[in-house]
Amino acid sequence: IRQMHHPEEIAEALDLIWETFLQFDAPDYCDEGVSAFRDFIGDEETIATLEFWGARRDDELIGVIATNEHRKHICCFFVKSAYRKIDTFGFKKTFRCLKYKICTVRKSENRNSER
Secondary structure: OEEEOOHHHHHHHHHHHHHHHHHHHHHHEOHHHHHHHHHHHHOHHHHHOOEEEEEEEOOEEEEEEEEEOOOOEEEEEEEOHHHOOOOOOOHHHHHHHOOOOOOEOOOOOOEOOOO
């Protein structure tokens, strides 16, 4: 796992985030929630404030964490479906890199309540 800095790496990370979101999360979201998430990851100013960390297996990006607020908040944590049950690609290392002992993750408010 390593921090991602280059624009093409960030674009690849955002593609993985969006594809994984559509596969696993979007079915549980209302239309406004899906739209809000798309707007969030499409907002260049917001994205520029985040730190991205990527896990690769060979040359394939298999997981992404994006943090903000000086690594105090995880705003995106997505892993490709084929690797979701594997806990060996080093995200624990990312958590060790955090400057703070407490890290927040917010549950989305945009999920459908009836599901």
